[in-house]
Amino acid sequence: MKEEFVEEEVEEERDVIVNAAGTTAAATTVVVLKKAISDFFLVRASGSLSLGTNRVFEASGGGLERLVYTYNNVLNGFAARLTEGELKMMEQKPAARPERRLQLQTTHTPDFLGLHPDMGVWKESNFGKGVIVGVLDTGVFPGHPSFGDEGMPPPPAKWKGRCEFNASDCNKKLIGAxxxxxxxxxxxxxxxxxxxxxxxxxxxxxxxxxxxxxxxxYGTAAGIAPWAHLPIYKVCSIEDCLEIDLLAGLDSAIEDGVDVISISIGFESVEFFLDSIAIGSFAAVQKGIFVSCAAGNSGPFNSSLPNEAPWILTVGASSMDRSTRAPAKLGNDEEFNGESLFQPKNFPSTLLPLVYAGANGKADSSFCREGAVEGKLVLCDRGGDIGRIAKGIEVKSAGGAAMILMNAETDGFSTLADVHVLPATHISFQDESKIKAYINSSSTPMAAILFKGTVIGSASSSAITSFSSRGPSGASPGILKPDIIAPGWYSALLKSAHPDWSPAAIKSAIMTTADLQNLEGEPIMDEKLEPANLFATGAGHVNSSRAHNPGLVYDIQSNDYILYLCGLGYTDDQVGIISRQTIKCTNETSVSEGGLNYPTFSVKLGTAQTFSRTLTNVGDAHSSYKAQIFAPQGVRVKVEPKILDFTEVNKKSTYSVSFIKIASGYHNTPYAEGFIKWVSPRHFVRSPISVSFE
Structure with a gap:
């Protein structure tokens, strides 16, 4: 058909991601759009895909501005802006799809994690010196004192990034932005x-x-790796986190030479070949880059977490043993502990009239959307699509003197210390009903907020925050997620201390040495102050001292993940999207989810199942480990052999583990938990077990 360009009504354009993986490894397919008399058609042309090449992307009235990004590391593909008509045609390609929007998911933290400047892991790892940690997020305040570079050396020679601030805003700490x-x-x-x-x-x-x-x-503030170098990749605005921007940031971080990537972004659970974080992080892991991602803020509901890929360290959120106490005191002298970072010194502790924002019966008024509250202390329900601080803004604008923010039932005892705009405190759901009952019992209810400052030694240390997303994994139920809980990022220290370890080895060290108890020696609790399950804690709470010297690690190579992806039943093209290779799963020996050399077990148990695991000795050359089995209720666990002997560093040893359902076993829940623990005189290596019963 003869090409003819004509003017017509312009359609609204959308961004689309085109992944050319699975076609050829050597060349990238480029889509050239041309407008015909009455329709669009696609012409496929092969060539190098590099930004600034004039013939990469052609379109009527468009040109290169229609090409948003080209990706050189995370994808064999590009992002382009298409109209709806073009998009419909592009969707016929299995690797082309519209982009998605993603969601954004201290002074005492190092001490809480056992990091001390003069001894132990912090000193032995040289505070992360020489490690480059790339952070993908909303950008950075370059003048912040946390990013000063006093005493720091220049970045390693491999660093290739650049700074888009004024030259004076970047330094030997903040090396790129x-x-x-x-x-x-x-x-x-x-x-x-x-x-x-x-x-x-x-x-x-x-x-x-x-x-x-x-x-x-108050105190000396520090990050987990205070001597590490920091490049920042702004991939989110205050309104949006776009998938194409995240991929561009990942692509650049890999190209720039980072050692660790930190991502506090995610979206709903999808299969890995549709998950840009999974795809981009796989490319990073292939190059030896460790990737740590937040488990998300959609808890406390099961199957609510993103970032489920086994090559990612998925980190759940937990509390510390520090609180900024702000009790609410009622007119009947009852007191209820709450939290707030804003604690004005001149605010009187005298009683104020107490009102419940929802007492007027108006829809959603309980969430402090509006109301006349002049000079009163206002009780507000959490939720209603209004932020915690935003509620205070509403109360203050209506003349309110102070606010008590009450948890919803799902948030339980999990409170947060916010920088409120007025005197306020955040209390638990369990105290909410007592305060409301007091209001209803009194003709003149009164209350005050007492500010008591920072308190160290909270009994709820290491507790799971209510918002922390939970497993099981939707994309791969045979992989237990999240991996770990922690109040900070620890992987950079291990990368500094063990630069030759693979990302999987670092991940294993963190997971298999984790704590199952809090500082008081009690089980880690959830937001209801009940023992948290593995879908909330993963392998447990990070233990910095033990992770530094784990003794044994479960290692995984990139090709192992590819065999695992084949085992998920993905097509060759789908595996190719993730691996950026031409894959024929029928020519490979696929690995089941349970067969991946992962540090944990997630087993769906009907008939008996047997898996193998391989441990690598990274401790004493001559060492012996004995298996201890803590079987889940209703399950028999058999490990062979029961003793692993090592005679040299880096030697590997394989064991098998069988899970057999006990016919007479009592199952009062659909899940049961236990763990396998390999113990030597100096180390232990623990692998949690989660069993679901068919």
Whole structure:
């Protein structure tokens, strides 16, 4: 058909991701769009896909601006802006799809994790010196004291990134900063939301003396790896986290030479070949880069977590043993502990009239959307699609003197210390009913907020926060997720201490040495103050000292993951999208989920199942480990052999483990838990077991 370009009504354009993996490994397929008299048709052309090549992408009235990104590391593909008509035609390609929007998921933290400047892991790992930790988030405040570079050396010679701030804003700590937010080209990657600065300083913040938040939590602040180098990749604006921008940030981080990637972003559970974080992080892991992702903020509901790929360390959120106490005191002298970071010194502890925002009966009024509350202390329900701080803004604007924020039932005892705009406290759901009962029993209910500052030694240390997303994994139920819980990023220290370890070995060290108890020696609790299950804790709470020297590790190579993907039943093209290779699963020996050399077990038990695992000795050359079995209720667990002997470092030893359902076993829940523990005189290596019964 003769090509003819004509003017017509312009359709609204959308971004689409095109992945050319599974076609050829050597060349990338480029889509060239041309407009015909009455329709669109596609012409496929092969060639090099590099930004700035004029013939990469052609379109009527469009040109290169229709090409949003080309990806050189995370995908054999590109992102392009198409109209709906073009998109319908592109969707016929199995590797082309519209983009998705993603969600954004201290002074005492190092001490809580057992990190001390003069001894132990922190000193032995040289505080993360020489490691480059790339953070993908909302950008950064470059002048923040956590990013000062006093005493730091220049970044390693392999660093290839750049700084899009003024040259003076970057230094030997903040070594790079780029903005990948669509529509913000040429703007510096400044953090206007705050999340990026928070995550970056938690991971790599420098030592800052005399730090505090509004006079609370006073001390020396530091990130987990205070001497690590930090490049920032802004992939989220205050409104959006776009998938194509995240991929561009990942692509750049890999190209720039980072050692660790931290991502506090995610979206709903999808199969891995549709999951951009899974795809991009696989490319990173293939190059030896460790990837740590947040488990998400959709808890406490089961099967609510993103970032489920086994090559990612999926980190759930837990509390510390520190709180900023702000009790609510009622007119009947009852007191209920709450939290707030904003603790004004001049706020009187005298009783104020207490009102419940939902007492007027208006729809959603209990969430403090509106109301006349002049001079009163207002009781607000949490939720209603209004943020915790935003509720305080509403109360203050209506003349309210103070606020008590009450948990919903799903949040239980999990409270948060916020920087409120007015005197406020956040209390548990269990106290909510007592306060409401008091209001209903009194003709003149009164209350006050008492500010008691920072308290160390909270009994709820290491508790799971209510918002932390839970397993089981939807994309791969045979892999137990999350992997670990922690209040900070620890992997950078292990990368510094063990630069030759693979990402899987580092991950194994963190998981198999984790704590199952809090500082008081009690089980780790959930938001209801009940023992948390494995779908909340994963392998447990990170133990920095033991992880540094685990004795044994479960190692996994990139090809093992490819065989695992084949075992999931993915097509060759789908596996190729993730691996960026031409794959023929029929020519490979597929590995089941349970057969992957993972540090944990997630077993769906009908008939008996047997799996094998291989442990690598990274401890004493001559060592012997004996198996201890803590079987889940109703399950018989058999391990062979029961003793593993090692005679040299890096020697491997394989064992098998069988799971047999006991016919007479009592099952009061659909799940049961246990673990296998390999013990030597100096080490233990523990693998949790989660069993679901068919």
């Amino acid at each position: 780029r903005n990948f937010v669509s529509g913000a080209s040429g703007q510096p990657p400044l953090d206007v939301e705050g999340n990026g600065t928070h995550t970056a300083s938690t991971a790599t913040g420098a030592f800052v003396k005399n730090a505090a938040v509004l006079g609370n939590a």
